[in-house]
Amino acid sequence: EDQVTQSPEALRLQEGESSSLNCSYTVSGLRGLFWYRQDPGKGPEFLFTLYSAGEEKEKERLKATLTKKESFLHITAPKPEDSATYLCAVQAAGGGSNYKLTFGKGTLLTVNP
Amino acid sequence: KAGVTQTPRYLIKTRGQQVTLSCSPISGHRSVSWYQQTPGQGLQFLFEYFSETQRNKGNFPGRFSGRQFSNSRSEMNVSTLELGDSALYLCASSLDDFHSGNTIYFGEGSWLTVV
Numbered sequence: 001e002d003q004v005t006q007s008p009e010a011l012r013l014q015e016g017e018s019s020s021l022n023c024s025y026t027v028s029g030l031r032g033l034f035w036y037r038q039d040p041g042k043g044p045e046f047l048f049t050l051y052s053a054g055e056e057k058e059k060e061r062l063k064a065t066l067t068k069k070e071s072f073l074h075i076t077a078p079k080p081e082d083s084a085t086y087l088c089a090v091q092a093a094g095g096g097s098n099y100k101l102t103f104g105k106g107t108l109l110t111v112n113p
Numbered sequence: 114k115a116g117v118t119q120t121p122r123y124l125i126k127t128r129g130q131q132v133t134l135s136c137s138p139i140s141g142h143r144s145v146s147w148y149q150q151t152p153g154q155g156l157q158f159l160f161e162y163f164s165e166t167q168r169n170k171g172n173f174p175g176r177f178s179g180r181q182f183s184n185s186r187s188e189m190n191v192s193t194l195e196l197g198d199s200a201l202y203l204c205a206s207s208l209d210d211f212h213s214g215n216t217i218y219f220g221e222g223s224w225l226t227v228v
Contacts, residue, residue: 032215043117043203043219044156087156091215099169100146101205101217103156 002027002092006104013078013111021073021107023088031093033071034101035064038085047073047086078111085109115140117206117220125226131192134223138185138206142218145187147179150201150222159202162187191225199227 003026013019025033032051036044048057050066057064061082063074073086085108089101118137126132138145146161158171162181179189185206191198201224207217 034217036219043119043221046216046218049216089156091217099144099161099163100158100171101148101156102158103148105155 002090002102004088004090004102004104006086006088006107008107009105010108011110013075013109015079015111015113016077018074018076018078020075021086021088021109023071023073023104024069025071025088025090026069027090027092027102029093031091031098033066034089034091035071035073036087036089038087038106044087075109078109080111080113083109083111117204117218119202119204119220119223121223122221123224123226125228126194128194128196128227130194131190132194132225133188133190134202134204134225136187136189136204136206136220138187138204139218142206142208143185144207145181145185146205146207146217147187147189148203148205148219149173150203151199156203159189194227196227199225201225 005024007022032049035047038044048064053068055066061076065072085106087106089103120135144163147159148156150156160170160179161168165181176192181187201222203222205217205219
């Protein structure tokens with residue numbers, strides 16, 4: 001069974017204080033690893049899809065990296081508007097698993113001014 | 114371009130009733146999937162449809178059902194509502210074209226409260 005574990009559950013940073021969120025996963029074969037941002041009361045907002053170990057993607061202050069067992073979301077010089085819950089999900093390859101995402105419980109990030 | 118549209122956004126139902134939620138995917142997307150989000154369980158997969166066919170179903174009771182129409186719009190239905198069905202129900206759509214990448218977009222969700 002596919003599993004995704006995110007850590008820490010909650011992270012509080014000062015504005016400008018860089019840090020990383022972790023996503024560890026177990027999947028029979030990885031089709032894609034997804035990162036989303038979710039604000040309270042809203043649906044998840046797509047950030048990145050990573051497909052193979054060694055891949056990196058960047059968007060503004062965010063950079064996602066992928067290894068065979070985990071992914072990191074690096075946040076450089078965060079601002080208060082980066083405060084949100086960050087969700088990691090995996091999509092397995094093969095059969096019906098192609099067509100679903102398995103999510104972690106998320107990391108609640110708070111950035112104080 | 115327009116995103117994934119879900120209706121209604123909020124609804125309150127009584128235990129034992131049934132509810133139907135609607136989802137319009139991004140134009141051109143043929144894959145539609147549904148998820149349930151609760152504080153305790155997080156996001157859990159319900160089912161996925163492509164060209165009107167259900168390709169995968171999550172571990173939910175038969176009270177949860179769905180369908181997809183020829184225009185890719187989808188509906189999900191929950192019958193005999195229970196208090197534990199109170200949740201945010203999210204719809205997601207994608208092109209599901211493996212060769213051109215796979216981006217899955219979510220709607221804002223339908224908040225269901227069962228009383």
